[in-house]
Amino acid sequence: MNDTAPPEGREKRPAERTWRTGERLAPIAFPAISRHALALYCGGSGDHNPLHTDIDFARSAGQTDVIAHGMLSMAYLGRFLTAHFDPAAIRSFSVRFTAPTRPLDEVTCSGVIEAVSATTDGPRLDLTLEARTETALTVTGRAVVSGAHGLASGA
C-alpha cells in the first residue's frame, strides 16, 4: 500500500531538489554518550538488558564496563536519515554492528547516495550509512528512500 499520499490540509512541501550519485550527506555529530543517556535509552527503548546500565552485571558477564545499546547508534542513524529525508519516504533501513560503543563515546553519522533512480512511485535513492566513534567504525548500514511526494525532510 502506498502510504505517502498526502491528506488534505497537509502543509506545502519544500521544493524537491536534485539528488546526485556519490553525494555525501552532511554528517551529524552526536554528544558524548553519558551513562545517564544509557539509562534513559533503557527506559525509552524497552531494552532493559543490564549489560548497558549496570556495571556490576557487566563485570559478572566478563566485561570491564557497560556498553551502549547497538540500537542507540542505529537510532542516531535514524535521526540522520530523518534530518535529511521525509520519514515517510524511508522504505528500508538495515545495519551491521561492527564494534561496541562505550560510555563517553561520541558518535558521528554519515552517509553517501550510492544510486539515484526513477520508479513508478517517484525517485529512489540507495544510501550507504556509517556511524563512527573516535576510535572505531561502529555501525555500517544501508537505506532506501523513495516516494511520490518528495524525499526532502522539510524539517
Added chain:
Amino acid sequence: MTAYRKWVGHRCAPRAVAAERGQIRLFAKATGETNPLYTDVQAARARGFRDLIAPPTFLFCLASLSGVADDLAAEMALPAGRILHGEQAFEYGAMIAAGDVIRLDHQVEDIFDKKDGALTFIRTRTDGVNQDGESVGASLATVVVTAP
C-alpha cells in the same frame, strides 16, 4: 548450536502493543531528538500524520516493550551475558503513530553457526499490523550468541 536448531520456524503467539505518546516522548528524549514530528503533536498533524510518529527503529522497541522478544529469549534459554546484537533491518509500510495498536507476529527465521560453533547467529522477524489492518513493516534482528 544444535541445542537451538529446533527453534527455527517457531512462531510466537501474536501479541498486541500500543504505540504510546509518552513512550515516543521518552525515546525522543533518550536520543536527543530535535525533529518536532516526534515531540510536537501539532507539527506532526500539520505534516498529515495522525499524531506523534514513531521514529525509524521503533518497531524493534515495540517488540521489546511487548515482552515477546524477551519471552522467546527466555523460552530458548539464551544466555543473557553472552548475546550481542549483530545486525538489524527494518522494512516499512504504513507509518506508526501514537495511538496505534500494533499486532506483532514474532518468529525465528533462521539459526546458523560460524567459526566452528563458537558463534551462533539467531535471526528473528517481527511483522507488525496496525488497528486498520495495514502492515507497518517488519523488524529483522540477528543476535549472536558466543560460546562460553
